[in-house]
Amino acid sequence: MNAEIIAVGSELLLGQIVNSNAQFISKNLADIGVNVYYHTVAGDNANRLASVVQNAKTRSDLLIFTGGLGPTKDDLTKETIAAVFQKELVHDELSLQYIKNYFVQSNRQMTPNNEKQALIIKDSIVFPNENGMAPGMAFTDEGITCILLPGPPSEMKPMFQKFVVPYLESKSGAKTKLYSRVLKFFGIGESTLETELQDLIEKQSNPTIAPLASEHEVTIRLTAAHSDQKEAENLLDETEAKIVSKTSSYFYGYDLDTLERCLIDSLLQKKATIASAESLTGGLFSKVITDIPGASSIFKGGAVVYSNELKQTLLHVPVSLLKQHGAVSKECAEWMAEKIRTLTDADYGISFTGVAGPDKQEEKQAGTVYIGISNESETISFPLQLAGTRNAIRERTVKYGFFFMNQMIKKGQ
Amino acid sequence: MNAEIIAVGSELLLGQIVNSNAQFISKNLADIGVNVYYHTVAGDNANRLASVVQNAKTRSDLLIFTGGLGPTKDDLTKETIAAVFQKELVHDELSLQYIKNYFVQSNRQMTPNNEKQALIIKDSIVFPNENGMAPGMAFTDEGITCILLPGPPSEMKPMFQKFVVPYLESKSGAKTKLYSRVLKFFGIGESTLETELQDLIEKQSNPTIAPLASEHEVTIRLTAAHSDQKEAENLLDETEAKIVSKTSSYFYGYDLDTLERCLIDSLLQKKATIASAESLTGGLFSKVITDIPGASSIFKGGAVVYSNELKQTLLHVPVSLLKQHGAVSKECAEWMAEKIRTLTDADYGISFTGVAGPDKQEEKQAGTVYIGISNESETISFPLQLAGTRNAIRERTVKYGFFFMNQMIKKGQ
Numbered sequence: 001m002n003a004e005i006i007a008v009g010s011e012l013l014l015g016q017i018v019n020s021n022a023q024f025i026s027k028n029l030a031d032i033g034v035n036v037y038y039h040t041v042a043g044d045n046a047n048r049l050a051s052v053v054q055n056a057k058t059r060s061d062l063l064i065f066t067g068g069l070g071p072t073k074d075d076l077t078k079e080t081i082a083a084v085f086q087k088e089l090v091h092d093e094l095s096l097q098y099i100k101n102y103f104v105q106s107n108r109q110m111t112p113n114n115e116k117q118a119l120i121i122k123d124s125i126v127f128p129n130e131n132g133m134a135p136g137m138a139f140t141d142e143g144i145t146c147i148l149l150p151g152p153p154s155e156m157k158p159m160f161q162k163f164v165v166p167y168l169e170s171k172s173g174a175k176t177k178l179y180s181r182v183l184k185f186f187g188i189g190e191s192t193l194e195t196e197l198q199d200l201i202e203k204q205s206n207p208t209i210a211p212l213a214s215e216h217e218v219t220i221r222l223t224a225a226h227s228d229q230k231e232a233e234n235l236l237d238e239t240e241a242k243i244v245s246k247t248s249s250y251f252y253g254y255d256l257d258t259l260e261r262c263l264i265d266s267l268l269q270k271k272a273t274i275a276s277a278e279s280l281t282g283g284l285f286s287k288v289i290t291d292i293p294g295a296s297s298i299f300k301g302g303a304v305v306y307s308n309e310l311k312q313t314l315l316h317v318p319v320s321l322l323k324q325h326g327a328v329s330k331e332c333a334e335w336m337a338e339k340i341r342t343l344t345d346a347d348y349g350i351s352f353t354g355v356a357g358p359d360k361q362e363e364k365q366a367g368t369v370y371i372g373i374s375n376e377s378e379t380i381s382f383p384l385q386l387a388g389t390r391n392a393i394r395e396r397t398v399k400y401g402f403f404f405m406n407q408m409i410k411k412g413q
Numbered sequence: 414m415n416a417e418i419i420a421v422g423s424e425l426l427l428g429q430i431v432n433s434n435a436q437f438i439s440k441n442l443a444d445i446g447v448n449v450y451y452h453t454v455a456g457d458n459a460n461r462l463a464s465v466v467q468n469a470k471t472r473s474d475l476l477i478f479t480g481g482l483g484p485t486k487d488d489l490t491k492e493t494i495a496a497v498f499q500k501e502l503v504h505d506e507l508s509l510q511y512i513k514n515y516f517v518q519s520n521r522q523m524t525p526n527n528e529k530q531a532l533i534i535k536d537s538i539v540f541p542n543e544n545g546m547a548p549g550m551a552f553t554d555e556g557i558t559c560i561l562l563p564g565p566p567s568e569m570k571p572m573f574q575k576f577v578v579p580y581l582e583s584k585s586g587a588k589t590k591l592y593s594r595v596l597k598f599f600g601i602g603e604s605t606l607e608t609e610l611q612d613l614i615e616k617q618s619n620p621t622i623a624p625l626a627s628e629h630e631v632t633i634r635l636t637a638a639h640s641d642q643k644e645a646e647n648l649l650d651e652t653e654a655k656i657v658s659k660t661s662s663y664f665y666g667y668d669l670d671t672l673e674r675c676l677i678d679s680l681l682q683k684k685a686t687i688a689s690a691e692s693l694t695g696g697l698f699s700k701v702i703t704d705i706p707g708a709s710s711i712f713k714g715g716a717v718v719y720s721n722e723l724k725q726t727l728l729h730v731p732v733s734l735l736k737q738h739g740a741v742s743k744e745c746a747e748w749m750a751e752k753i754r755t756l757t758d759a760d761y762g763i764s765f766t767g768v769a770g771p772d773k774q775e776e777k778q779a780g781t782v783y784i785g786i787s788n789e790s791e792t793i794s795f796p797l798q799l800a801g802t803r804n805a806i807r808e809r810t811v812k813y814g815f816f817f818m819n820q821m822i823k824k825g826q
Contacts, residue, residue: 282703290696358706
């Protein structure tokens with residue numbers, strides 16, 4: 001099946017929101033071996049949308065639509081697709097009941113325009129919306145399968161995973177499937193990694209090797225095509241081994257692994273805890289670690305000592321240290337890491353101090369950063385000189401923090 | 414000019430990255446009155462890309478391409494467009510020199526594949542890349558203007574703003590321009606707001622009124638078309654006044670205003686400071702406030718007291734309070750807010766305690782949240798019952814924190 005993802009909504013064409021739905025659907029289709037050849041975005045305009053659908057029919061056999069199923073007048077996806085495929089819209093009693101209940105449960109009055117959401121294209125399979133009101137639907141006509149999904153990601157994503165993936169898997173009779181594995185690297189640039197692996201990338205066709213820089217990390221996606229899953233896994237294993245042998249100090253995980261997930265897992269395994277003292281990162285480290293449910297078993301909390309005053313009040317950094325070395329210093333980082341560890345009785349303390357920019361501080365350039373790490377036996381620090389915007393510097397600083405902590409724990413410390 | 418934005422890159426179709434370039438370009442084109450009717454994404458495949466270009470030529474007169482200008486074999490945007498428009502590729506000496514310098518400056522060896530980046534489509538205007546290597550370019554042929562830009566957002570965005578916007582403005586002879594204004598609301602749902610404004614939305618055509626829910630807020634984009642900027646502003650002012658008169662308690666700002674930006678501005682104006690004590694939000698409040706350069710003038714820092722243990726150690730929350738009311742309580746929120754204020758000698762203290770989920774805590778449902786606010790004269794709290802995922806609950810909690818603080822300061826407290 002060759003798929004095209006068609007998002008409908010003028011808010012996308014006005015740049016008010018980003019088309020994250022297309023990314024999500026693409027990623028999930030790749031995982032089940034469906035090729036995506038095009039993404040298209042059209043606005044809330046029936047004529048232009050109709051011509052997009054006509055064009056898509058000539059080049060793709062699976063059309064996945066997001067958006068335009070809502071209650072308002074500019075929601076016209078169903079109406080337009082029904083017209084192109086010359087199909088009727090019919091009321092779906094179950095969906096209407098569901099919508100009515102939704103209003104009752106959230107204790108709100110149902111306005112009449114909401115009834116439009118219970119209209120479906122005749123002969124469709126209906127996908128219930130467990131996180132909103134507009135149901136999704138799918139039908140096949142003229143050899144082309146159309147899937148219509150709501151626009152809000154919080155409704156579309158769970159519907160896709162629960163209903164659309166099984167629907168597509170049951171439809172697809174394909175023998176050769178694609179199996180992907182993502183290798184994750186930190187601390188190395190994309191072009192350096194690609195040059196390092198030049199030979200492999202040129203020689204390899206199955207699996208394919210696709211490096212990609214994203215969010216201060218580099219990933220390599222290996223994709224093997226095979227009718228047998230085990231054989232595909234073998235192909236992936238072989239190529240992975242070759243890659244990792246050349247890049248082992250930067251390689252840290254797979255697929256959904258993140259630097260923070262890896263840290264949480266190894267701390268859980270060691271039954272150890274961590275606390276943080278943050279200056280330039282202003283709480284970003286603790287925010288990222290507590291994004292993950294269950295972080296409370298390993299993360300005690302910490303101090304955000306954004307001002308020098310708070311470095312003294314909360315972490316008792318001596319005035320003499322601040323005077324002699326400054327807050328942006330190896331000495332201050334180490335003090336902060338050790339102090340937060342002992343104050344909170346954690347096994348590890350980590351600290352971040354530096355200049356996020358754009359302005360200099362203590363005569364030090366933006367991007368000057370010190371990360372301190374402390375455990376019972378030692379307290380060390382890592383100086384960094386980072387480039388980029390304020391946000392990039394803060395984000396990379398935190399990633400380096402996770403990376404250094406992971407390395408320390410890996411070494412058994 | 415009717416524009417189409419065409420992104421090239423298999424990483425987009427595999428869902429490895431999101432097409433944030435299309436959003437950025439759309440937003441900037443809307444601001445200078447260029448209509449965007451389509452976004453398209455094609456992979457690194459010459460045939461499919463060529464057919465996308467052919468199709469775009471039939472429906473749009475400005476084609477903006479992103480991606481595929483790099484040094485590797487799968488970068489084929491220039492080659493494909495040149496073929497479709499039957500134009501040659503030529504070496505651009507200045508760009509080549511620039512690329513060579515780039516390697517010298519970053520102290521790296523230039524690999525030969527990088528020379529390909531200095532190829533441009535004949536008769537193009539070249540846009541220098543001040544943040545990377547591949548130059549951008551523009552040419553007009555058969556009445557169609559093509560603009561080619563690099564894919565990495567850190568290179569594309571500055572190039573777009575510095576070179577492409579002036580280029581387009583000089584090309585466009587249009588008299589009627591679009592003027593937009595975004596009104597921002599918090600604490601009200603999109604459908605309620607729309608119902609509230611039903612009459613206005615139906616009657617109004619210039620400016621148009623487009624509500625949109627995004628990131629736990631609702632925005633309304635007003636767009637007026639007029640040949641005279643002042644007249645357009647008058648149209649916008651009139652409609653804004655009508656809208657705000659009906660929704661004043663939720664309206665908080667314009668365009669680039671954010672809840673946090675508004676708080677920082679009013680604290681700066683009052684020369685007041687704030688400190689935070691965060692439990693369920695785990696540092697998110699302090700992260701968001703320190704995202705903004707200059708936050709250090711008003712934000713002292715705070716405590717991330719994720720564990721009950723730290724609530725006691727760092728904020729001296731009495732065991733009896735925790736036993737009697739629990740950490741997720743009005744009492745704990747108020748204690749935390751007051752304590753962080755006095756400990757840090759700030760003018761305002763704000764606290765967040767609650768259940769982020771997915772699991773219950775202290776027998777309280779996920780989404781049970783208390784926000785405490787303290788100043789010299791009083792300490793109060795706000796109970797919330799929020800729905801959604803863990804991240805949604807954390808994000809909305811922090812937004813409510815900014816919202817309540819803004820309201821308090823507005824009232825002169």
